[in-house]
Amino acid sequence: MSEEGDIILSELDDEELVQQMFDDLYDGLKEEIEEGVNILLERNWAPYDVLTKALVGGMTIVGADFRDGILFVPEVLLAANAMKGGMFILKPLLAETGAPRVGKMVIGTVKGDIHDIGKNLVGMMMEGAGFEVVDLGINNSVDAYLEALEKEDADILGMSALLTTTMPYMKVVIDTMIEQGIRENYIVLVGGAPLNEEFGKAIGADAYCRDAAVAVETAKEWVARKHNSANA
Ligand code: B1M
Numbered sequence: 001m002s003e004e005g006d007i008i009l010s011e012l013d014d015e016e017l018v019q020q021m022f023d024d025l026y027d028g029l030k031e032e033i034e035e036g037v038n039i040l041l042e043r044n045w046a047p048y049d050v051l052t053k054a055l056v057g058g059m060t061i062v063g064a065d066f067r068d069g070i071l072f073v074p075e076v077l078l079a080a081n082a083m084k085g086g087m088f089i090l091k092p093l094l095a096e097t098g099a100p101r102v103g104k105m106v107i108g109t110v111k112g113d114i115h116d117i118g119k120n121l122v123g124m125m126m127e128g129a130g131f132e133v134v135d136l137g138i139n140n141s142v143d144a145y146l147e148a149l150e151k152e153d154a155d156i157l158g159m160s161a162l163l164t165t166t167m168p169y170m171k172v173v174i175d176t177m178i179e180q181g182i183r184e185n186y187i188v189l190v191g192g193a194p195l196n197e198e199f200g201k202a203i204g205a206d207a208y209c210r211d212a213a214v215a216v217e218t219a220k221e222w223v224a225r226k227h228n229s230a231n232a
Contacts, residue, residue: 009039025083033082110160115160118192123135157188
């Protein structure tokens with residue numbers, strides 16, 4: 001049983017526990033986050049709700065204070081590490097749907113960018129929806145993406161960027177695909193906090209995905225569209 005001062009997580013009601021998890025995520029307390037996730041699951045919370053309401057909710061607060069100069073890189077790294085602890089528990093549960101393989105996605109964060117939480121979340125949700133996911137990690141060059149697409153015989157390329165300075169690299173990847181005559185072989189989906197629909201269109205992606213749930217829905221739509229046009 002883990003305690004923080006007087007607080008015993010299992011004695012809190014759901015609302016108090018989620019608030020406490022926001023504080024624990026903010027303080028980068030990985031063990032407490034893991035315990036909180038397990039308690040919510042024991043209370044029959046759906047894994048998706050634990051993810052979005054407790055973990056992503058907490059990270060939104062961290063993000064705002066990072067932006068406002070209240071938190072700095074070391075603290076945010078600790079928060080990210082705590083979030084990953086929670087995500088690790090949820091991952092197999094989100095993937096447990098046993099859905100048939102719907103398609104294969106290669107996903108990675110673009111060159112120069114080391115943010116991976118959002119990308120990991122997208123990968124987890126895609127797996128949960130029955131997609132096979134090949135995660136290339138962070139800091140990916142054009143070559144890394146293109147080699148993986150070919151090697152894995154993927155249907156979808158997913159690219160993530162969290163910095164305004166790295167998001168233009170997505171266009172470099174898509175332009176190279178066009179040059180090599182392979183652009184139409186893949187569905188290209190992009191996402192990340194600084195992007196928007198307009199940017200997605202401007203760089204020639206098939207779609208911009210606001211969040212992980214939208215990424216799953218969009219991927220399903222595009223795969224169905226591709227199958228329909230192949231059978232037409
Ligand atoms: Co960084 N950082 N960071 N950071 N960091 C941001 C992005 C920033 C907005 C913070 C701020 O100022 N408010 C800012 C960018 C400003 C800008 O570009 N205009 C910023 C900065 C400046 C930096 C550094 C430059 C700071 C520095 O060193 N001075 C540096 C950059 C290093 C580099 O990459 N070269 C840096 C470093 C870091 C940490 C290492 C400390 C850490 C990353 C840890 C990690 O990822 N392992 C970090 C973090 C955690 C953040 C914030 C606080 C949180 C990001 C996050 O994980 N969000 C972030 C502030 C913010 O975004 N509010 C910030 C939670 C995650 C679930 O959301 O990633 O948006 P998100 O993903 C969503 C959607 O966007 C979408 O679905 C996800 C799930 O719903 N999505 C996709 C994402 N990728 C997708 C791909 C798809 C589809 C959908 O493909 C199909």
